Amino acid sequence: QAQLVESGGGLVQAGDSLTLSCAASGRTFSNYVMGWFRQAPGKEREFVGAINWSGVFTSYADSVKGRFTISRDNAKNTVYLHMNSLKPEDTAVYYCTANRVLGVRTPGLIDYWGQGTQVTVSS
Numbered sequence: 001q002a003q004l005v006e007s008g009g010g011l012v013q014a015g016d017s018l019t020l021s022c023a024a025s026g027r028t029f030s031n032y033v034m035g036w037f038r039q040a041p042g043k044e045r046e047f048v049g050a051i052n053w054s055g056v057f058t059s060y061a062d063s064v065k066g067r068f069t070i071s072r073d074n075a076k077n078t079v080y081l082h083m084n085s086l087k088p089e090d091t092a093v094y095y096c097t098a099n100r101v102l103g104v105r106t107p108g109l110i111d112y113w114g115q116g117t118q119v120t121v122s123s
Contacts, residue, residue, distance in 0.1 A: 007015030022096030
């Protein structure tokens, strides 16, 4: 059974950096678009960023562009979210996703989800 497992979340201070990892198992995701969504308390789940199968194409939400970077290692079936200059408004549960189609930013159209990892940024 396909599974995505996130790790690396935690409590950090504003301005700090943090890297989340997502390990995929149960099937090969090397030809999938891997991405990240997040959901803050009381808010809807929102797109953060995505990377295509080769790593050549990436896309990001405007709110994280220039601060967050996604990378992937297909040999390890792992995708990473590198977060710099964190802000309190980045506090959320971060979800790893896998999708067959690039450019999907609607949660309801995502094929696979991880269970989420909490990121809390204190001011």
